[in-house]
Amino acid sequence: MDGSSAQAEPPHPPPTERRPAAGEPEPALGTAIGRDLTAFSRTVTATAGHLIGPFAEPGGGHANHYTVTMGDISKQLAKRPSIQKRMLSFNHRSPGELVRSKLSTAEIQHRALTHVPDEMLANIPPVEHAYSLFQGFQATVPDETFAATERGRTRHRRRSSGKHKALEGLNGSTPDGPPTLAQMGREKAALTRQLEMLGIRKHMSSAEIREIDMKIANLNRMRNIVFDRLAQLEQEESEIEHEIVAVENKIEELEDELALAGIGENNMHQTDPSSAEDTPGEDGSFMSESIYNKIPGKHPRKRKTNRKLSKPMLHEHLEPGAAIKDMQTHSDTITCLDFDVPFGTMVTAALDDTVGVWDLNSGKCLGMLEGHHASVRCLQVEDNIVATGSADASIKLWDLSKAESYRYQTTADDEEKGSKHIAPSMAECHILTLDSHIDEVTALYFQGDMLVSGSEDKTLRQWDLEKGRCVQTLDVLWAAAQSSMDEGKWRTPGGRTANGDFVGALQCFDAALACGTADGMVRLWDLRSGQVHRSLVGHTGPVTALQFDDVHLVTGSLDRSIRIWDLRTGTIFDAFGYDHPVTSMQFDARRIVSACGENVVKIYDKTDGRHWDCGAGLKDDNPMPASIIDRVRIKDGYLVEGRRDGMVGVWAC
Amino acid sequence: MTSDTLPYAVDAECPLKDSELAVLRKQYESEGAYVGVQTKFNYAWGLIKSTRRGDQQHGVRLLTEIFRDHVERRRECLYYLALGHYRLGNYAEARRYNEILLENEPANSQALSLRGLIDDKVAREGLLGVAIVSGVALAAGLVGSALWKGLARKR
Known part of the structure; x- marks a missing residue:
């Protein structure tokens, strides 16, 4: 009965105080909660009044007053949500947050980690970026995600407005129909957005490049500091x-x-x-x-060797191609040079018939090796032993550690005198002369107590350094004539490149000997049998340089090419050519460097296959062009080159 | 900042797929110690969008690092941080960052909307708290009155 009457009755007008003001938007949820709360708080008040009432002092006006106040507050609360917000959030924290921040250790930890001090917050510079990080994010995340959110957004919009929905429903039902204005519009919007994203991506890339540049600059600065150290x-x-x-x-x-x-x-x-x-x-x-x-009675007391106790490594960290030193060593063309270790000792010989010993560290001359009657054509430095082969058909061995004036005696005293000091003779270093050849010695190589030499007299000789005498003579022409293979025969070199030395270069390892000769052949000998066991045919001009390691043999020739052979198969592994005849070549673990009639050294990087130039000739501002480089040596990325004007350049590469 | 450069809070509410988040993480990890700011942000933002609290915390941590390391990105980072903390329910922090951003950019519509959201959330949780407290009080009152009545009857 009650229910029916309630239905029959016209609905009560809602209490005026609960109706929001016309212009004041009110969140739907907030109102609902507000209403509940009002009702609830009334109940509470009533109960409280009930409870408190009996205990109150006589004069119930107090309790009454309290109820009224509570009612007022709740009414106000319901009417003005912003007030309740302000009231409840006066400490800026919701209860849940308070509980979390006080009770959970993980939360407390996280808070400590993410806390930003106020002084950082005070330092907020204005924005100067072309895009925000969020835009960057949008541009990076795969498009499909985006499309998904986009779709979500449009769906949202559809739901919110009925008109749109109807329109889209119409369009959506005829996907194959003719394009409508709305579709085109959407397409245009999509394309515009795409364009926007592309722009952002562009900016992102450029920003990233700038970032990387900064990092590189930073790292370079650090590198310089460490390098100085x-x-x-x-x-x-x-x-x-x-x-x-x-x-x-x-x-x-x-x-x-x-x-x-x-x-x-x-x-x-x-x-x-x-x-x-x-x-x-x-x-x-x-x-x-x-x-x-x-060598009796000369110097029974032996000097300490010059052997460096430490290995210099500074040059390894220099820029490839960086100049380390320039030295004026001779006044004439340098015929050959060699050094023991980077920043160690260098020996040079020139057409002026002198042989100089140099300290690569200071660039000073330590002395002259005197004794040859003609210019030295080839030399090798190994530790403190120097072997020189001369046009006077003799080979001399020197022990630099025996020199009175050697290195440490001179460096300290002669520092002030500078270049004016006269290089002392180092005759006391001479330990041995080998003079069985009857013509110019053009190539030599020694290892351990064995030395092999090649001469214009068309022979190779093997020497025992311990006994100081020749133990084997190999006649190249005879061996060529003996060869059963057709290509093993001696070929008379012809053409304009015919002026190379008969034996251009040689190297031995244990009983294996390789020699390159003027006919362009590289012969591999077995020193035990004295026979040629393989001939490498390929060069069309005299071979001038040769070096092998355990896998490859590299040769340089006046036919302007460098050839790399496979030692096991005897076939060509790689080859490349230059513009001029190769006069000198050497390789280390990484590079093949060659001198070929230019004022730069040609460098081939084996690891990345890159060809590049290094040397004084690269400097364009030099008014006097650098002289042509004839000789080049490299060890552990430390390159030394000798030029026709007697200059020696030292480079890192 | 134009209106389009910052996300609205709604954006932070829709989580990425796990696979997408994995892509972002992979990119972030692959760059190692020299990770770019954009990559870091991408991962952080993906984390904040996640529904897992641990992820969100991680995201906020990364954002804090960006804020500390990249002065030029600080202003926008304020907003992301505010959003992140908002997602985490740390409304006090969220408000702190948001207010600072609004000090710098009073007209920033995203920040303004976030302010409203934070206020709403705080109010709601506050009311809920009041409800809980008063609920407890009511229960206590009922029990108390029951006891009282019992006592009175005994007397």
Whole structure:
């Protein structure tokens, strides 16, 4: 009955205080909650009044007043949601947040990690980027995601407005029909958006490039700092080495004094172990007592070797192609040069018949090796042993460690005198002369106590350095004539490139010997049998340079080409040509460097197959063009080249 | 900032697919220590959009790092941070960042809308809290009155 009457009755007008003002939008949910709350709070008030009432002091006006106030507040709350918001959020935290932030350790940790100090917040520069990170995100995330969100958005819009929905429904039902204006419009919008995204992506890429540039600049700065530190360390290292040598020499002197005083007759015994430890490894047996004994009475007391205790590595970190040093060594064309280790000792020979010993670190001349009657055509430096082959048909061996003026004695004293000091003769270094050849020695190679040489007399000779005499003579022409293979025969070199040395280059390893000759052939010999066991045919001009490692043999020739052979199969592995005849070539682990009649060194990088040039000729601003490079050597990325005007350039590569 | 450069809170509400998030993470991890700011943000934003709380926290952490390291990105980062904290329910933090952004850009419509959202959320949770507290009080009252009545009857 009650229900029916309620239905029959006209609906009660809603209480005025609950109706929102006309212009004031009110969130639907908020109102609902507000209403519930009002009702609820009334109940609470009533209950509270009920409860408190009996306890209240006589004079119930108090309780009554309280109820009224509560009612007022709740009415106000319902009417003005913003007030309740303000009231409830006065501490800027919702209860859930409070509970979380106080109770969970993970939350507290996270808060600590993500807290941003106020001074950072105070430093907010204006925006200068062409796009926001969010736009960048939109542009990066795959398009389909986007399409999905886009679709979601349009769906949303459809739901919100009925008119749109109807229109789209119409269009959507005829997908194959003629394009409508709305469709075209949408398409245009999509394309515009795509264009926008492309623009953002462009900006992103350019920003990324800028970022990377900055990083590179930073890293370069760091590299320079570390590089300076390395240079500093090497400097200190060399100073310490000087001191060590000085101290060692003093010790030796003291020992000698003691020996002279008659305390020990076994002078030799004391010095010998030290010499053995100075030349460790395979060189221990090299230049043994027997050879030294052949040069009697000259210098029984042996100097400490110049062997560097540390390995310099500064040049490895220089830019490839960076100049390390320029030295004016001779006044005439450099015929050959070699050095032991990077920043070590270099020996040069020139057409002016002189042979100079140089300190690559300081660029100073340490002395001259005098003794040859004609210009030196070929030389090799290994540790402190130098072998020189001359046009006077002789080969001489020198031990640089025996020089009085050698390195550490000179560097300290002559520092001030600079270039004016006269290079001392290093005649005391001479230990051996090999003179069985009857014509110019044009190529030599030694390893351990074996030396092989090639001469214009058309023979190769193998020497035993321990005994100091020739142990084998190989006649190239005879071997060529013996060859059963047709291509093994000697071919008379013709044309304009015929002026190469008969034996242009050779190298041996154990019993294997490779030699390149003027007929363009590379012959591989077995020193045990004295026979040619393979001939490599390919070059059309005299071979001038040759070097092999365990896999490849590389040759350079006046026919302007470099050929790389496979040692096992004897076939060509790679070849490349230059504009001019190759006069000198050497390779290290990474590069093949060659001198071929230009003022730059030609470098072939084996690892990335790149050809590039290095040398003084690259500098365009030089008013006087650099002289042509004839000789080049490389070890561990440390390149030394000798030019026709007697200059020697040192480069990192 | 124009109106299009910042996402509305709705954008943060729709999570990415796991595979998409994995792509972003892979990119982020592949760049290692020298990760670009955009890549970092992409991953962070993907995380914040996620529904998992751990992901969201991670995202906010990354955003904080961006904020610290890239001064030129700070202004927009304020907004992302505010959104992230909003997603996490840390309304006080969210408000803090948002207000600072609004100090700098009073007309930023996204920030204004976020302010409204934060206020709503806080109010709602506040009301819920009141409801809970008063509910407890009501229950206590009922029990109390029952006891009282029992006592009174005994007397």
